[in-house]
Every structure is written in structure tokens, then in C-alpha cells.
Amino acid sequence: MEQLKSVDTKTVKDVQPPMQEDIFVTRPELPPLADFVKSLETLWDSRLLTNNGSFHQAFETELAEYLGVKYVSLFANGTLALLTALQVLRINGEVITTPYTFAATTHALHWNQITPVFCDIDPWTLNLDPNRIESLITPRTTAILPVHIYGIPCDVAKIEDIADVYGLKVIYDACHAFGVKVKNESILTAGDLSVLSFHATKIFTTMEGGAIVTNDLKVKKRIDYLKNFGFSNEVHVIAPGINGKMNEMQAALGLLQLKYIDGYIASRRQKAMYYREHLRGLRGLRLMEDFPDVTHNYPYFPVFISQDEFGASRDAVYHALRDRNIYSRRYFYPLTSAFPMYRNSPSAAPENLPIANVISSQVLCLPLFPDLHEIQLDRIIRTIKDTAK
Numbered sequence: 001m002e003q004l005k006s007v008d009t010k011t012v013k014d015v016q017p018p019m020q021e022d023i024f025v026t027r028p029e030l031p032p033l034a035d036f037v038k039s040l041e042t043l044w045d046s047r048l049l050t051n052n053g054s055f056h057q058a059f060e061t062e063l064a065e066y067l068g069v070k071y072v073s074l075f076a077n078g079t080l081a082l083l084t085a086l087q088v089l090r091i092n093g094e095v096i097t098t099p100y101t102f103a104a105t106t107h108a109l110h111w112n113q114i115t116p117v118f119c120d121i122d123p124w125t126l127n128l129d130p131n132r133i134e135s136l137i138t139p140r141t142t143a144i145l146p147v148h149i150y151g152i153p154c155d156v157a158k159i160e161d162i163a164d165v166y167g168l169k170v171i172y173d174a175c176h177a178f179g180v181k182v183k184n185e186s187i188l189t190a191g192d193l194s195v196l197s198f199h200a201t202k203i204f205t206t207m208e209g210g211a212i213v214t215n216d217l218k219v220k221k222r223i224d225y226l227k228n229f230g231f232s233n234e235v236h237v238i239a240p241g242i243n244g245k246m247n248e249m250q251a252a253l254g255l256l257q258l259k260y261i262d263g264y265i266a267s268r269r270q271k272a273m274y275y276r277e278h279l280r281g282l283r284g285l286r287l288m289e290d291f292p293d294v295t296h297n298y299p300y301f302p303v304f305i306s307q308d309e310f311g312a313s314r315d316a317v318y319h320a321l322r323d324r325n326i327y328s329r330r331y332f333y334p335l336t337s338a339f340p341m342y343r344n345s346p347s348a349a350p351e352n353l354p355i356a357n358v359i360s361s362q363v364l365c366l367p368l369f370p371d372l373h374e375i376q377l378d379r380i381i382r383t384i385k386d387t388a389k
């Protein structure tokens with residue numbers, strides 16, 4: 001509660017950074033250093049630094065409670081969690097996925113010798129379009145890997161219907177969806193598994209970190225073996241596992257972050273509302289609004305610029321902002337289907353992905369983080385308006 005107040009007060013105009021100070025797309029929010037030092041003292045005393053220590057165990061339990069899910073397996077980062085999620089369900093052959101995502105989603109398939117089959121996205125949610133999935137299914141298809149992009153929930157009911165009919169597994173890349181709920185239920189319980197990231201750029205960070213969420217205790221057990229080289233006990237190795245473990249320092253930070261995350265999200269929401277209030281109605285600039293029944297987490301603030309109406313291209317706005325030391329990002333451009341290692345596959349052809357290609361050419365993620373001051377928001381908004389026709 002105290003932190004919520006302190007984050008909120010940062011929005012007032014009494015703190016005025018110099019006009020040309022760098023503004024990055026994000027800044028990590030951290031708990032009070034003194035609290036973390038106390039955790040480190042405990043850690044120094046115990047000398048138990050990793051391999052399922054007491055911070056790890058406590059964080060797994062408290063995180064599952066906070067998220068409203070059954071089981072969580074912590075990882076060193078989201079990419080290792082994705083790789084392991086595909087391994088634990090023995091996914092192979094072809095997997096239907098979205099090209100409108102961060103590199104790690106598609107690379108996790110490639111590292112498992114799985115062929116990504118790219119599916120176009122829905123123009124409103126920007127997530128994999130469920131109506132296009134069936135036409136991409138072949139005898140080699142074993143799973144669907146959708147992403148809740150920007151924390152916007154996929155149409156999980158439709159995806160589940162298709163998966164059930166065709167006997168496919170569903171793994172959600174939920175790296176943007178920490179804490180997101182639909183009708184007050186966590187989105188992370190959808191599908192067979194969901195994968196989270198706690199990278200420094202995420203709304204909830206343990207510096208690096210990640211997790212797999214599952215509703216099935218037996219699957220959690222297998223995940224835990226796999227992330228520890230496949231050891232089921234001191235002498236038995238049940239699978240060719242990996243070292244995916246989160247260490248005690250990360251887990252200690254995660255435990256502290258849980259106390260403050262509601263305040264961080266509330267502050268992000270406030271900033272998102274401010275942008276919307278001041279940018280809504282600008283010709284040629286589309287915003288994403290909240291979706292009904294969804295508890296959003298505001299991880300990014302994407303806007304979509306159509307050059308003809310706006311009078312300047314997305315890239316022109318990106319550079320105009322950069323010229324004023326404002327570092328917006330083109331998440332997610334280029335599409336992963338355009339990467340050299342994927343672009344020659346038939347599903348990667350731009351004519352198969354018309355919506356994803358347009359969205360990717362228009363998107364700009366504006367700075368959004370709890371410490372962003374109103375004077376900085378005004379500077380960003382003014383630059384965008386100055387660039388318009």
C-alpha cells in the first residue's frame with residue numbers, strides 16, 4: 001500500500017527532469033534496496049545459492065497464489081522456460097504460431113527441431129487469428145504456440161476447441177501476460193502450459209527470470225526434472241534435461257517484487273490513460289483500448305501509424321522521437337517470419353500474413369513505466385503531434 005502511494009505521487013509535476021534527459025521505452029521497477037540487502041544477508045548466512053533453496057520454494061508458492069494458478073516452475077529466463085515447455089510435452093513436427101512476437105518464441109521451436117508454421121493475426125487483438133488455424137494443420141502438426149501479445153488475451157476458447165478436435169497441445173507464450181485476468185480468472189490457466197518472463201524489461205522483474213505455469217502436478221514434476229538436467233534423484237536421469245534453474249538471488253528479489261507489483265501496474269495504467277486521453281482522435285494514429293472483461297497489466301503502449309492519414313511514417317515518428325532523446329521501440333518489427341532462418345518457409349510468405357505485415361510496419365511502442373513523469377509524457381505527446389501532418 002505504501003509503495004502504491006509512493007509510485008502514484010511520482011505522477012505529480014513537482015519532480016521535473018531536464019527537458020532533454022533520455023527517455024527509454026521502459027525502466028525496471030525495484031523494491032527498496034534495504035529490503036533486498038536483508039534477503040542477501042540471509043542468503044550469505046545460508047550459503048545455499050541455488051538448486052531449489054528456501055527462497056525458490058517460497059517464491060514458487062507465493063507466485064502461484066498471487067497469480068491464481070495451481071503450479072509454477074521457476075526458470076532462469078523465459079526462453080529456457082519456452083524450450084523446456086516444448087520438451088516436456090514432447091512437441092515435434094510442425095507447430096502453428098504467430099510471427100508477430102519477440103524472436104524467442106520462434107527460436108524456441110527452431111532449437112527443438114520443430115518447424116514453425118506462421119499464422120496471420122487478428123487486426124484487433126494482434127494475436128494469432130483462430131479462424132486461420134485449421135487451414136494450416138497438417139499430419140505433422142502437434143501443437144499451437146500462441147502469444148498473448150502486449151498482455152492482450154488470445155481467444156483461448158476458440159483455440160481450445162480446435163486443439164481438442166485435432167488432438168493438439170497448446171502452449172501459451174504468456175511472457176507479456178503477468179497478472180492478466182479474464183472475468184477475474186487468470187489467463188495463465190488456459191491451454192496445457194503457459195510461459196512467463198521476468199526479464200528486466202517486463203512489468204514484474206527478477207532481473208532475468210521466467211516460469212512455466214501448469215494445472216497438472218505430474219507435469220510440474222517432469223518440468224522440474226527437466227530444468228535440473230533430468231535428475232529425478234541423485235542417481236537417476238529420466239530425460240536429457242537442461243540447466244534452467246532460477247537462483248536464490250533472483251527468487252529473493254521475486255518474493256519482494258510481489259509486495260509491490262499491484263502498485264506498479266496501477267501506476268502503468270495511469271500513464272496509459274494519460275496517453276490515451278491526449279492521443280485519442282489524432283488522425284492516422286490508432287490506439288489500443290481496454291478489452292471488456294479483461295484485467296489488463298499495461299506492459300507496453302503500442303500505437304499504430306498509418307502514413308497516409310498521419311502525414312508521416314512510423315519510422316519518421318520513431319526518428320523524430322529519437323532526435324529528442326526519446327527511445328520508443330518497434331516491437332514487433334520485423335516479423336519473426338522475415339528472419340533469414342525462417343523467411344523461405346512457405347507459411348512465411350508475406351501474402352500469407354497480410355495483417356501481421358501491415359501491423360508490424362505501423363507499430364511503435366511508446367515509453368511506459370511507473371517512473372515516467374507527466375512532464376516526460378507531455379514531451380513525448382508533443383513530439384508525436386508535431387510530427388503529424
Ligand code: T4K
Binds near residue numbers: 024027079196327329
Ligand atoms: N516471448 C516474448 C513474447 C517476449 O517478449 C520475450 C522477451 C521472450 C519470449 C523471452 O523472454 P526472456 O528469455 O527474455 O526472459 C527485450 C528483452 O530482452 C526481452 O526479454 C523482451 N522479450 C523483449 C520484448 O525486449 P530488447 O533487446 O529490446 O531490450 P533492450 O536491452 O534494448 O532494453 C530496452 C530498454 O529497456 C533499454 O533501452 C533501456 C531499458 N532497460 C533494459 C534493461 C535490459 C533498462 O532500463 N534496464 C535494463 O536492465 O529485448
